[in-house]
Amino acid sequence: MTKVIYSATASLDGFVAGPGGDMRWLTEHLGGENAAADRLLARLGALLVGRVTYDGDDPNAGTDAEGAFGGQYDGPVVVLTHRPPANPPTGVEFATDLVTAVDRARVLAGDGDVNVLGADVAAQCLDAGLLDEVLLFFAPVFLGDGTPVFRRPGGRQVRLERLPGETEHWYRVVR
Template structure:
């Protein structure tokens, strides 16, 4: 079964987006070789994203690098939303509940994994016991405010253990 992996780039003070969902801060920190991101991309068979993330700011908007993984990802996307549009773009499906969205993303991923995008959806997956791994990249910037890595008001402590042979910020969720 496809693993659910929450991967994001955060500021050193723990924000994945600035105030109002601003992602422009990330632009100067993108580019260059990143073997860990390349391994994640190779494992990704589908993306599960929240509606805010799906319709949000892209630090590469208007360039050849627009989209997930700097424009390198070309595969199915499942968007979790309470308000699906009447028409979905090619390669994008919408689901109105977490279980359906996860099941569909796992099916679409086939023998690969599902990359979870968005702090809210990642928190929902974690709370439902569905999240398998967390991979964080950190940019050398302090944003001061914005969207935290996880949004889990009242959430409980979650144990993580580092994956052997991987970067120290790629961890398995301990159940």
């Protein structure tokens, strides 16, 4: 069964992007071997991406590693947005509501999983009961401000349980 997984690299103080969506901080922390990321990438059939992330900063812009997963991902992408373009690029679909976006990404994923890119879309998926797993990577840096891994005004606790046999930061969402 296709799983919907939120994966992100965060600073040690819990930010996935710096102030204003800045991703330059991540550049020096990319590269090298990462078995969990390799396992995730091998499972992926589609990406579900928020519009801010889709339009946002790529720490590998202008290099061979530009794009999702350091340029290694080459598959279907569904972008959740209120502003779909008239002529979407090849391989990218746009959806204006969450359920349609998740359903379409699941179909496009086939036997693979859907990876959510974007903290806001991941929070929406959590709120709607559509998120199955969370995989976090941590870079040894404090950003002090920016986009947090998960934010809900007024707070909201989400129970997670570690996936047996996986890296210490790969969890199942407890429903």
